[in-house]
Amino acid sequence: MTDTKNPGEKTLTVAQPKTLSLKRSGVEQGVVRQSFSHGRTKAVVVEKVKRRAHGPEQKSEPTPQQASQAPARPQSPRPPAGGGGGGQRPAGGGQRPAGGPGQRPGGRPSGVVLRTLTEEERSARALALADAKVREAEERKIAEEEARRRKEREAAERAEREAAEARKREEEDRRRVEDEAKRKAEQEAKKRFGDDEAAKTAAPAAARPAKPAGTQPAPTAGARTATPAAGARTATPAPGARTATPEPEEDERRPVRRSGAGPARPAPAPKPAKAAPQKSRGRLTVVTALDAGEERERSVAAFRRRVQRLKGHASNEPKEKLVREVTIPEAITIQELANRMAERAVDVIKLLMKQGQMAKITDTIDADTAQLIAEELGHTVKRVSEADVEEGLFDVADAPEDLVQRPPVVTIMGHVDHGKTSLLDAIRKTNVVGGEAGGITQHIGAYQVKSPSGDKITFIDTPGHAAFTAMRARGARVTDVVVLVVAADDGVMPQTVEAIQHAKAANVPMIVAINKIDKPDAKPERVRTELLQHEVQVESFGGETIEIEVSAKQKTNLDKLLDMIGLQAEILELRANPNRAAEGTVIEAKLDRGRGPVATVLVQRGTLKVGDIVVAGAEWGRVRALVSDTGASIDSAGPSVPVEVLGFNGTPEAGDRLAVVENESRAREVTDYRSHQKREKQAARASGMRGSLEQMMSQLKTSGRKEFPLLIKADVQGSVEAIVGALEKLGTDEVAARVILSGVGGITESDVTLAEASGTAIIGFNVRAHKEAREAAERLGIEIRYYNIIYDLVDDVKKAMSGLLPPTTRETMLGNAQIQQVFNITKVGKVAGCKVTDGVVQRGANVRLIRDNVVIHEGKLSQLKHLKDDVREVTSGHECGMSFENYQDMRVGDVIECYRVETVQRSL
Secondary structure (H helix, E strand, C coil), X not given: CCCCCCCCCCCCCCCCCCCCCCCCCCEEEEEEEEXXXXXXXXXXXXXEECCCCCCCCCCCCCCHHHHHXXXXXXXXXXXXXXXXXXXXXXXXXXXXXXXXXXXXXXXXECCCCCCCCCHHHHHHHHHHHHHHHHHHHHHHHHHHHXXXXXXXXXXXXXXXXXXXXHHHHHHHHHHXXXXXXXXXXXXXXXXXXXXHHHHHHHHHHHHCCCCCCCCCCCCCCCCEECCCCCCCCCCCCCCCCEECCCCCHHHHHCCCCCCCCCCCCCCCCCCCCCCCCCCCCCCCCHHHHHCCCCCCCCCHHHHHHHHHHHHHCCCCCCCCCXXXXXXXXXXXXXXXXXXXXXXXXXXXXXXXXHXXXXXXXXXXXXXXXXXXXXXXXXXXXXXCCHHHHHCCCCCCCCCHHHCEXXXXXXXXXXXXXXXXXXHHHHHHCCCCHHHCHHHCCCCCEEEEEECCCCCEEEEEECCCCHHHHHHHHHHHHCCCEEEEEEECCCCCCHHHHHHHHHHHHHCCCEEEEEECCCCCCCCHHHHHHHHHCCCCCEHHHCCCEEEEECECCCCECHHHHHHHHHHHHHHHCCEECCCCCCEEEEXXXXXXXXXEEEEEEEEEECCEECCCEEEECCEEEEEEEEECCCCCEECEECCCCEEEEEEECCCCCCCCEEEEECCHHHHHHHHHHHHHHHHHHHHHHHHHHHHHHHHHHHHHHHCXXXXXXXXXXXXXXXXXXXXXXXXXXXXXXXXXXEEEEEEECCECHHHHHHHHHHCCEEEEECCCECHHHHHHHHHHCCCEEEECCHHHHHHHHHHHHHHCCCCEEEEEEEEEEEEEEEEEECCCEEEEEEEEEEEEEECCCEEEEEECCEEEEEEEEEEEEXXXXXXXXXXXXXXXXXXXXXXXXXXXXXXXXXXXEEEECCCC
C-alpha cells in the first residue's frame, strides 16, 4: 500500500443526475411557421422519420450505442481456492465440467449410487411410451384435419378476396368513367365561361388608351410602396411615401381575407400563361407543402353560383306553370288541396277570400269548392268518391276457360215443425233436431253431403219460425235451389207462403218436398191444390215445379230427392273459378268465449285459405283457422263449401259479404270506410229518434204512451236480429218495447251496469251471465231472464208489456126509473119518488139524470127505500124513493139511468 497514485488509474467521481428521456433514432426535426389571417403565425414542429429498409437476408446489427448499453453477465464472486486474490473464476467457469453421473466436477466420485429399474417401472414406462405414441398419432390426425380445414377456409377467403377485388376494379372503372365525364363537362363549362369573360372585358379594354410598355402608375402620397425583388427596376417613390418592408412575391400574390365589410374584391383577371415553372420562394407552410406543384382553381359550386348570379337573376323569366290532374274526394283540407296542386296554401286562401269565405289552412272544404279553386288555378280535376275504396272487391268477372263445375247450394225452407231439420238429418244420417231446444231450429246451419251419384251438395237449414224472416231471406239469396218442405197433414201455412215469396224474389228454382206422408191423415193432393193458390204449379198438375213425396221418419224417396237436386244443378250449369281470391257470404256469426269471433261463411268463388286477410262488413282479420261442418280443421275451402272462419277482430253481421284482400292496409281502408258509414247511419237514426222522442213526449202527454226497455244478449247475430224484429212488432200506440242494447255473447258486468242506469231488464237467449255480472246483478237487484226458445221469450215480453197498458172501463146497464114526485124531507133533503120502469135499480150504483134527453148529472145513488125500509135493490114495476150524492135539483118527469162500471185489464 502506497500513497502514490497509479498513473493508469482514474479518479472515481459521481456523475451529475440527468433527466431520463426516450430519444427516437433516425428522426430529423425542424420548425415550420404557419401564417394565418390578420397577421397571426404559429410555430409547428415537423419531424421527418427515416425508414430503415431490411433485405430478406440482411441481419440487423446492433448500433454502437446498443452494444455499449448491453449489460455484462453478472458473475457471482467466489473465494479463491489457493488464497490468490482477484476473485476471478477459472476459465470455463460458466460451463459444467465433464463428468459422469454420480461424480463431482473434477472426476471425483460423489458418493451417490443410482438403482436399477424394477419390472413394474419398466412396464409403466412402456405403457406410457405406447400411450404417447397413440396420442401422437391422434394429434397428427387432428393436425392434418386442421390443415385441411385451414386450406379450405383459405381457398374460400381467396375466392372472396378475388370477387371483392373484381368488384372494386369494376367500381374504380365506373368511377373513372364518371370522373372523366365530369371533368369534360367542367372543361366545357369553363371554356364557355372564359369566352363570356373575354367578351365582357374586350369592350372596356378597347375603350382605354394603350399604355407604353414598362410604365407603371405613380404611387400617390402616403401610399405604401412594396420593395421589388432583387434585380428588378425600382421606381422612385413620391415625397412623403412610406416604404414597406420587402415581402416575397408569393405573399404578394396571395389574396388577403378580411372579416369586416370592406370594398368588394374585383373579379380576378385571367392568369397569364407561365413560360416555365418558377421556383417557390414563399414561406414553407403545411398548405404550401401540400399544394406544391398544383394550380388552385375555382370549385364547381363557386362556378355554378357565379353563373346563376350573372344569368339567373339578371333574366327574370317567368317559369312555365305545371298543369296537374288533381284528385279531389268528397271532402278535403286546404293544405292537402294545395299539396296536390303544388301551389301555395296562401294562394288557395286568397281565392276563397275573393269568394267571400274566410278559412284557415286546416279547414275542410267540399268537393265543389275544391274543383272551382283547382280550375281557377289552371289544373284539371278528377272527382272520386269514398265508396271507390270498395271497387274491385266483389263481382270481378272470370275468364270462361278458368271456370270449373261446383256443387249446388240448396236451402231447405218451410213452416215451423214441418220436418225441415228432420229431413236434413235423414239425408246426413245425423240427429241435429235432437239437440234443438223445444224441437225447433233457431239457428241457420250449413252442411255438405254426398249424393248417391257421388256428387257433393251443400245444404243450408233455415228456421221456420215467424221471427226468423231475415234468416230465410239470407238463405234464399245465397242459394241455387230451394227445397220447400210442406207437411202433408198441415198443408200450406203462413211461413210456407213466405218461403215461396223469398224463392221468387231470389229468382231461384224450387223443389217441393211433401213430407210426413207416412201419417194416417196425410193428404198430398191437398198440398198440391193449396200451392196453386200461390202460383206454384207442380209437375203432376202440368206445371214446371218438381214435387216429391218423402218421409223423413221412414227415409222414403230421399235418394230420389237428391237425384232431382243433382238434375236441377246440371240444368243450371253451376261453375266457378277456384284459382282466385275468395268471395263469400257470412251466413251466421257468433262470439265464442274460447275461440273469439266465429263466422259461418259460404264460399261462393275462389278458394279461402288459412292466413288470408279477409274483410266482412266493418270487420277484418287474418284467417287463423278453418273448421268444416263436421268439426274438422281444414287448410282451404273451395266454392260452395260452408266453413267456420276464426280470426276476425270483431263479430261481423250475418249477411255481410266476405272478400280476401291483398294486405292489411287495404283491409283497414275498407273497414274504416264502412265503419264511418255505419256511424253516420246510427247518427241519422239517433237524430230521427230525437225527433221521435219529442213526438213521443207529446204523445205521452195526450195518450200516455209507455215504453218497455230491454237489454238483449244472444248467442248468434241471427237470433239477435230475429228477437229485435219480433219485439218491434209487439208495439202499439200506447206501449212499445225499446231495446237499449243488443249484442252477441255472454252477459258482462258492463251490461249489468247499463241495465241498472237505465232501469231495464236483461234477457239472455242461449247465453249465460259471467260470474262478475251475476254477482253485480244480485247486488244491484237487476233481473236476468234466460230463454232458449224464442216464442217463450216473445210471450213473456208480451205479458210484461200488457201490464203497462191502462185498464179499460166497461158499463153494464142495470135499469131505468122515472121521477113521479119530489119530496123535501127535513135533515135529509130532497127525495125523488120513482117507479122502476126497466131492469133493476141498486143502491150504490152509478146513475145519470136525464132531462129532455139531455144528461144533466152523473153520480151515485146514496139511498134507496121501498116504502119506509132501506133496500138494496128494487126491481121493475115497483116504486121506491131515491136520493143522490151531493145533488138536489130533481124534477118530476126526469129519467134516471142506473148502471155499473167494470174495469177490464187489457192485453196485447
